[in-house]
Amino acid sequence: MKLLATTLSLTMLSAFAAAPNETKGKIETVAPDRTDKVDKLITNRRFRASNGSLSKFSVNASLSYNGGSIEKPFAADRPNIANAGDTTSISGLSGTINTTYRITKLNRINFGAGIQMLAPFNGSIDTDDPRAKREFDRNQGELDIANPSLSYTHMNKFLGVQTILTGGMTKYTADNLTDVGYDNSIDVSVNTMYDFGGSNFSAGALLVGNRYFFDKDDTEFLASQNETVFGFLPQAEYIINDTYNLRTIIRSNWYQNNRAQRSSKYQTRPVTQSIGLGISVNRDVFLYPNLQFPYDNLKLANTNVGFSANINMF
Secondary structure (H helix, E strand, C coil): HHHHHHHEEEEEHHHHCCCCCCHHHHHHHHHCCCCCCCHHHHHCCHEEEEECCCCCEEEEEEEEEEEEECCCCCCCCCCCCHHHCCCEEEEEEEEEEEEEEEECCEEEEEEEEEEECCCCCCCCCCCCCCCHHHHHHHHCCCCEEEEEEEEEEEEEEEEEEEEEEEEEEEEEECCCCCCCCCEEEEEECCCCEEEECCCCCEEEEEEEEEEEEEECCCCCEEEEEECEEEEEEEEEEEEECEEEEEEEECCCCEEEEEEECCCCCCEECCCEEEEEEEEEEECCCEEEEEEEECCCCCCCCCCEEEEEEEECCC
């Protein structure tokens, strides 16, 4: 099943790789500012929209709905297909507002904070997962000011590879995480894409690393407290036209430990995959409806639905 899912996804994307690159040329031609260095280096629409506008100061809004399974997309229960302690086990609406200052064309300082509401469409939850039940009972319908963060971003192209390097720190305020002891974290990511000399097909990887710190040592929480998480996640995209592109990311080689174990004991998170349709409204607005599923237990009840939007306001 793992081999089949990987093969189908990559075949779907790479089947068009040999197509003429006229669409790619159109995308670069309509860029709003051909003289701006970063847009000459970073042509990936998702990268552009998620990292701020070309203004000295800009505001970026990231909005998302993490729904239930494809069988019950608006249910309160959201299968935790990655078995991750640093994510919620119920559905929710969330948003982040990032204020960005461009130090130079390629370097930015970002300050962000968000809001979230868990299970906003539900008055009850049907689950056997005690953590999901606890999160629902304590947080359902409440509006949280979520997780302010400070970060630095460098955007560049190295040997033809479009690269976004981000390092920062986050203070946790969302109740579903503070309830089990999450206090703050240090976060690093390297996001890369290579378009093979201008073809419509591109491939890359997302490298992530997070070190979490806690303010609760209760025994009942230790197994849910992921102290260190790191991973190498392959991804690929295919540009259909100026507006639409297909995207997939495979969350493989993703590791975590928890405080109930020694720090030398790392577990491999279950391999999951996301497939979605990117919709580029313009340079500064990118929409992404998607599906996420595990390899080990592939069925509709374990396939989550999601939607995200990145919007640069000015």
